[in-house]
Amino acid sequence: MKRTERTGTIIKILTDSPNKLFSLSYFTKMFNAAKSTISEDIAICKKIVENMSDGEIITVAGAAGGVKYIPKISNDAAKEFQKYLSDKFNDPSRVLTGGFLFTSDIMFDPYVTKQAAKIFATKFMDLNVDYVVTIETKGIALALMVAEALNKSLVVMRREGKISEGSTLSINYISGSSGKIQKMSVSKKSLVPGTKAIIIDDFMRGGGSAGGMAEILSELDIETVGIGVLIATKEPEKKLVNNYYPVLYLDNHNDPDKKIHVYPNQDLF
């Protein structure tokens, strides 16, 4: 196999499995090539990915070392994406009776969730979490893409305990959006105590859901080290959680003239 073919193959393998470590010998065996040859191939792959400003390939030294692809979004690409996404949300036909915003199509859009996930992966990469946690339903796509980018497990909390979840830990909490008491529960089988998690969700108003998730996690001795949401409302400015990180802000949601205003979070990185 020629260098061109080897590097194309290596790039596909690494970028198909973000944050998964592949040993050098995995590639020397695959191509029946010397270590020095593969090392040169990888140096070229690094340069290719670097030129694309879409993450990086890094080498981990040592006996258990190897190479892996880390998805990252550049500042410019992130800003461009924020603009694209704001425009999508600011479409007046999205405003429903009562001033609610129709967002389901966007929240389940594979392209949108994958791009947004790159922003959270870039932000939270160095925290070395064990879990990405969300609550059903509309944050699941985004959280899955974040879990894929970080190569971590996704845990989805449920609104009601399900018989197929085994023994669960539940709490009641007050929704910041509706002011109503809501319940959330998580299977104890899903989580190992003494670990770290980030919380990912589609939308935050008062922070009740995220606060509830952090509380359940804390009960299981799991530290919440970051919270990422696609959209956070500007008001109330004081939410039930502090360290949250939105891609976009929403203003004037309940404006009587039905204007909505979604705009980028300027302090992205």
Place this chain on the structure above:
Amino acid sequence: MKRTERTGTIIKILTDSPNKLFSLSYFTKMFNAAKSTISEDIAICKKIVENMSDGEIITVAGAAGGVKYIPKISNDAAKEFQKYLSDKFNDPSRVLTGGFLFTSDIMFDPYVTKQAAKIFATKFMDLNVDYVVTIETKGIALALMVAEALNKSLVVMRREGKISEGSTLSINYISGSSGKIQKMSVSKKSLVPGTKAIIIDDFMRGGGSAGGMAEILSELDIETVGIGVLIATKEPEKKLVNNYYPVLYLDNHNDPDKKIHVYPNQDLF
């Protein structure tokens, strides 16, 4: 830029966006290269992907033409994945009180759902559907990955009508699993009549959920042309829908000695 760098870049761009068409001029501009050069590059990319048995790059002729990457799984890779996944499900510690199977961690696993999605993409590719449809909650990850592979919209039906969904179409149906009456609803904004859809879900026992989804879609003049599930139970053999397609079968789920037996669907393609 050298050929090696161009082909590596093209492979990353194409495989990052499955089933998305890129014009030749997109690449000639990007690399400031002649059409003949890019055509040769693409021929090499095709060969690389073909050698990996992991989909193919195809050329679409004509003024609106270009190249795109189609994810496909080979028969051998699919069988290997079925074996891997069966073993995962057959772990005795997954059996819960009442003979239920704990599956949440697998159903939200990015790797599992992406691999299984390749099987459905391979199976349903030629049907040219407009939508991938599922119902909350545990099929969402799988359905999202299928939607990404096919580059189609994902629509998630809800158990309850939500205020943020706008006007919805709802039905009540009898769950094949519990025998209880359940409700499902979908936002009318999410779907355009006169189109085609496939239904993707995590689990099928009686086929009530899939049948309900097909019924709602039919009300909206949307044809269901295929149904894919990760696991279908062997019994009842006669389900409420016919054209379903499981990756795995589940036998003896409620065996009193708590043995479970998950095994591959041998008629995969």
